Amino acid sequence: MQKIFQVVCVVLIAAAVMFGGRWYMYVAQAQSPYDEVGIALNGYMPGPLRNWGCHKLQQRFPGQLPPYGCAGADGRSWR
Template identity: 45%
Template structure:
């Protein structure tokens, strides 16, 4: 019983964080949401790149958030 509860909590946590990330990259009013920035910057390469591309579509004229900036500046 303990393993199934732990597994349910793990799946719920991953689902919640996945939803928070998706909401940040597709439906945020600001690219500077602290939780969204942290989730996107820690996402695996292709997921991070897709998230940054979504943010860039809406906020191209703004300074990119951490995780979406090239080392020399500007959006990835």
């Protein structure tokens, strides 16, 4: 039973690192704010991380329309 628990923990930690790392690469180093995988991962992040990611994207791409999930009510302004 302990071995199964260890395997489950390792798989969960590995998945968190893999998806969290991919999300961070999108927020911090993407060539475009419209990367579909990055947008989807940003949508799954908890509120404070999602807001931080949107703010970081806004700083990196100030003259572009916000991606889905970072847009205000009108769809054209950053929230």
